[in-house]
Amino acid sequence: xxxxxxxxxxxxxTGEVQDPQQSANPSAARLNASPPQKGSGNKGSAPRxxxxxxxxxxxxxxxGRRKTPLYAALxxxxxxxxxxxVRREDKGYRVVxxxxxxxxxxxxxxxxxxxxxxxxxxxxxALRLCALKLAHHAPASFRLITTxxxxxxxNAPEFLLRVKNELGIELEIIDRKTEAELAxxxxxxxxxxxxxxxxxxxxxxxxxxxxxxxFRGGRPKQHSKLAASIRSWQSLPVGVVTIAEKxxxxxxxxxxxxxxxxxxxxxxxxxxGREKLKQMIKEHxxxxxxxxxxxxxxxxxxxxxxxxxRAKVDGLWMNSDQLTDTMRVLLAMPYExxxxxxxxxxDRADLVIPGCAIFEAIRREWPTKRVRVADRGxxxxxxxxxxxxxxxxxAKRRRNNSKPRIQGRK
Numbered sequence: 001x002x003x004x005x006x007x008x009x010x011x012x013x014t015g016e017v018q019d020p021q022q023s024a025n026p027s028a029a030r031l032n033a034s035p036p037q038k039g040s041g042n043k044g045s046a047p048r049x050x051x052x053x054x055x056x057x058x059x060x061x062x063x064g065r066r067k068t069p070l071y072a073a074l075x076x077x078x079x080x081x082x083x084x085x086v087r088r089e090d091k092g093y094r095v096v097x098x099x100x101x102x103x104x105x106x107x108x109x110x111x112x113x114x115x116x117x118x119x120x121x122x123x124x125x126a127l128r129l130c131a132l133k134l135a136h137h138a139p140a141s142f143r144l145i146t147t148x149x150x151x152x153x154x155n156a157p158e159f160l161l162r163v164k165n166e167l168g169i170e171l172e173i174i175d176r177k178t179e180a181e182l183a184x185x186x187x188x189x190x191x192x193x194x195x196x197x198x199x200x201x202x203x204x205x206x207x208x209x210x211x212x213x214x215f216r217g218g219r220p221k222q223h224s225k226l227a228a229s230i231r232s233w234q235s236l237p238v239g240v241v242t243i244a245e246k247x248x249x250x251x252x253x254x255x256x257x258x259x260x261x262x263x264x265x266x267x268x269x270x271x272x273g274r275e276k277l278k279q280m281i282k283e284h285x286x287x288x289x290x291x292x293x294x295x296x297x298x299x300x301x302x303x304x305x306x307x308x309x310r311a312k313v314d315g316l317w318m319n320s321d322q323l324t325d326t327m328r329v330l331l332a333m334p335y336e337x338x339x340x341x342x343x344x345x346x347d348r349a350d351l352v353i354p355g356c357a358i359f360e361a362i363r364r365e366w367p368t369k370r371v372r373v374a375d376r377g378x379x380x381x382x383x384x385x386x387x388x389x390x391x392x393x394x395a396k397r398r399r400n401n402s403k404p405r406i407q408g409r410k
Contacts, residue, residue: 044144046072047135047168069140069390070096073382074130076146076171078106078205078241079351081126084379085137088387097133101126102347106149106206110242115153124163131167141390143382146171147179148206148239176235179378180209181227186381187289187374188223190315196284199277199366202377203292203358205241205351210234210362212277216284224388232273236358238264240294243354250335252353257331260357261364268365277366288362291374293348294355299373300343302326307342314375323363323371327356 068088075082082100086093103123108116134142150156150173164170174182183202191198196216202209214231243249247260268274280286299313302322318326331353333341338349363371 044074044142044172045164045168045170046139046142046144047131070137071383071386072134072137072139072142072144073379073386074134074142074144074169074171075378075382076103076105076123076127076144076150077378078109078147078149078207078239079104080205081105081123081130082379083130083133084383085133085139086383088390093383093387097137099126099130099133101129104205104241106153106239106241108245109149109153109206110245113153114155115149115159120159123159124167127163127167127169131169134169141386143386144169144171145174145378145382147174147378148204151175152206176207176209177233179207180211180233180235181230182378182381182385183209183291184211184213184227184230184381185224185384186377186379187291188226188384190289190372190374190376191226192285192287192372194285195287197277197280197286198289199286199362199368200289200291201359201362203290203294203355204239206239207242208236208239208292208358210236210271212273214280222388224385232271232277234268234271236264236267238267238358240292240351240355240358243357244351247354249350249352249354252331254331257353257357260354261361264358264361265365268361274365281366281368286368288366288368288371289374290359290371291377292355292359294352294359295371295373296375297343297348297352298323298326298330298356298359301330301341305343310375313373316373318371318373320363320367320369320371327360330356 070085070087071093072083072085074084079102080100081103083098084095085097087096103119103126105115105119105123107119108114146160150160150171153159156173160171160173180200180202184200187200191213196214198213200209200211200213211227211233212231213226213229215229220226220228240249243260243264246263247256252260271277277286296308296313299316299318300308302318303312303316305312330338335349338344338352339346341349344352
């Protein structure tokens with residue numbers, strides 16, 4: 001999958017992806033979401049757009065020139081709401097539209113056990129915009145998920161029911177194992193070809209997923225099957241939001257940072273194969289893959305970017321010394337400078353150091369020479385799975401149609 005076909009649309013200053021079709025077509029904003037309709041093979045449901053009946057004057061598009069179908073994936077996490085709509089191409093896909101906004105849905109859940117009213121309103125507004133985009137593009141196949149905040153909060157069912165009834169979006173609460181598998185699938189083409197193994201970590205807002213892939217017995221050819229190589233996985237009950245709420249994130253002393261790291265390290269005791277992975281790292285080529293805002297921020301700082309550029313960050317290799325030096329600079333950066341930094345910003349200035357503590361705990365536990373930076377994850381994992389499932393279905397249909405039919409005697 002090339003960078004050309006995967007490159008995401010540029011973000012505007014508010015963190016939202018502009019919809020060029022909506023700006024050119026004012027009527028798109030007036031689309032009404034109808035009651036949720038479940039499509040074949042779709043997880044969750046999305047609002048549908050009314051379609052005009054074909055008339056006799058409508059010109060049919062030749063088969064070779066017809067556009068391939070659209071696919072959509074929505075990931076509502078503890079901290080972010082992200083939507084990606086793509087069109088399948090021969091070697092991957094092309095981004096058609098997208099949306100991302102920091103909503104902090106899980107703010108306070110670790111202390112109160114409930115979703116905060118203000119957080120729900122922020123998230124509802126973001127989902128309303130996602131519903132408009134889904135109705136406008138009417139993807140043929142989609143998956144709409146939510147993760148830790150809605151897994152943990154006792155009032156999540158009421159919130160999700162409101163979203164379903166008022167917006168026509170039915171969100172699927174996925175379990176932690178599925179979350180780890182989707183992250184692996186989404187980052188599959190960033191795993192080095194000759195490596196014997198890789199440890200992927202996805203630092204979220206309310207939880208962080210670890211997945212150890214072991215290729216010594218072979219490696220799946222299909223990207224969507226890479227999760228079959230997971231030897232061990234763990235969902236840590238810590239994320240950037242929960243660590244920030246427990247230890248603070250604005251003004252963090254070196255001592256406080258070490259407390260964060262120690263707290264995260266204690267969570268590793270439940271990781272099956274903890275020592276075997278350490279031994280494998282000593283004996284075979286193994287690398288880390290980091291998919292989170294924390295890791296991409298470190299990459300942006302390392303590159304000295306004046307503004308964040310996904311094309312330069314996604315897939316970047318950083319060695320251990322580069323990570324150590326960049327993290328040292330970030331830890332010494334006052335909160336006000338973090339707010340002003342274009343690769344961090346106000347919305348994440350209090351979360352990036354808690355994220356670094358989680359990353360540092362992983363690096364110390366399983367030290368590798370290199371880390372690959374991934375600006376991708378669950379959405380891409382869903383899209384790859386949807387597209388490869390469709391390809392398999394269409395291939396089976398072609399095989400069945402090509403079989404000779406045996407006619408019975410008259």
